[in-house]
Amino acid sequence: MVFVLNARSEKFRDNDRVLTVPIFHEVRLLAVIGATLLLYNPRDVGQSHFYGVGRIADVVPARDHPRSLDILFDFVEKFSKPLILQEMNRLIEAKPRPFYSYSNIVWTLPERAYGLAMERLPNTSFVGLEEDTQDPFQGETHKMxxxxxxxxxxxxxxxxxxxxxxxxxxxxxxxxxxxxxxxxxxxxxxxxxxxxxxxxxxxxxxxxxxxxxxxxxxxxxxxxxxxxxxxxxxxxxxxxxxxxxxxxxxxxxxxxxxxxxxxxxxxxxxxxxxxxxxxxxxxxxx
Structure with a gap:
């Protein structure tokens, strides 16, 4: 399972290290602290596409907006070329899903999507990331x-x-x-x-x-x-x-x-x- 984050690229600030989102996404985002996610631009900004990967370091209350959260990233790496949603679905042979499922702040794709995404990273950024899995989330019980x-x-x-x-x-x-x-x-x-x-x-x-x-x-x-x-x-x-x-x-x-x-x-x-x-x-x- 690969996590996907709905994150409009133009909304990032502080050298692509911070993204501010509404507070009602809090619980869903806290669940993926430490995960490396595919970054996704929804279709209201041109074609729906994946444009990079990023690892969430923390999710904290925004300093200047009491009803917002700041997603803090360890890193954000952009693809050399965007990966269109329809192309991704074809490559991973994904089953049709309701359109509204793509509007969640965090959603998932099959594991093989991660390898396809890594191929889009520049060579200088690729080293090490191909081994980055969701190990911290494997074996976790529901109670944990x-x-x-x-x-x-x-x-x-x-x-x-x-x-x-x-x-x-x-x-x-x-x-x-x-x-x-x-x-x-x-x-x-x-x-x-x-x-x-x-x-x-x-x-x-x-x-x-x-x-x-x-x-x-x-x-x-x-x-x-x-x-x-x-x-x-x-x-x-x-x-x-x-x-x-x-x-x-x-x-x-x-x-x-x-x-x-x-x-x-x-x-x-x-x-x-x-x-x-x-x-x-x-x-x-x-």
Whole structure:
């Protein structure tokens, strides 16, 4: 199976490394992060044709358009000559399909279409790409695939709600395409402790603060005040924020998650305590 991306060539920017699309394509695009796709121009721009290949590095909220996504590419390689859709279908002996299936943001073709597409790449670009398969997607169970998509979706929702900067020190580092190199999503109750993969259990943080939170160096009180388990100079100096606004209860971590972290991890380090066990006990004893 070969993935095909509906991507009008004139819509690319930043040296063919970024493509902005509407947000309603998010789930379908998150499912193919890491895949090398054939790039397809639909028929409303001349003849329908394939014009290159590209590997999706990530799919993140667009910086300047709240209802859009930026597809970030590791590379985009153009064909020396476009491959017309009808010619592709004839070469791979494809069965007729409904016209509307070509309008999906991502659709598929049989595996042999990939080899035909590689023949259209210039020789200088061809080296190595002929071996590029969809191995990361082979052997994935339905449960694994859903977990991967959900994790990326929670990350994007967290960034949309709380911003791209670290919630604790305000830092953020991006390249020219907008790819976030340092901003990560922290689970207040870690997943390995049975914490939920939900926007109510996540905040954006830089790599340093992520490490501090997971290992009990940083924490929060019930009012959003940032707590330091080690009062050394490195942690107390700016640009640390003093407080995080927890008044908007719909878009910040739940208090029960913050309290669990403060009780089990803050000042102690990583733990094997399970969140669900404590929650059940709390319900049991009122």
């Amino acid at each position: 695939r859903l977990a991967r998509i959900r994790s990326a979706l929670v990350r994007n929702q967290t960034i949309r709600l709380l911003g791209r900067a670290c919630l604790f020190c305000g830092a953020q580092w991006t390249d020219l395409t907008g790819r976030l190199f340092e901003t990560e999503i922290v689970h207040i109750v870690p997943l390995e402790n049975d914490g939920p993969d939900s926007v109510r259990n996540t905040v954006p943080a830089c790599r340093r603060c992520h490490f501090y939170i997971d290992n009990g160096v940083l924490g929060l009180d019930d009012y959003g005040l940032i707590l330091f388990a080690r009062p050394d100079r490195e942690l107390q100096e700016p640009p640390w924020r003093q407080r995080i606004d927890l008044s908007q209860s719909q878009i910040v971590p739940r208090l029960e998650f913050i309290r669990w972290h403060r009780k089990n991890i803050f000042g102690k380090g990583a733990t094997k305590a399970k969140y669900r066990v404590e929650l059940q006990a709390a319900y049991q004893f009122g």
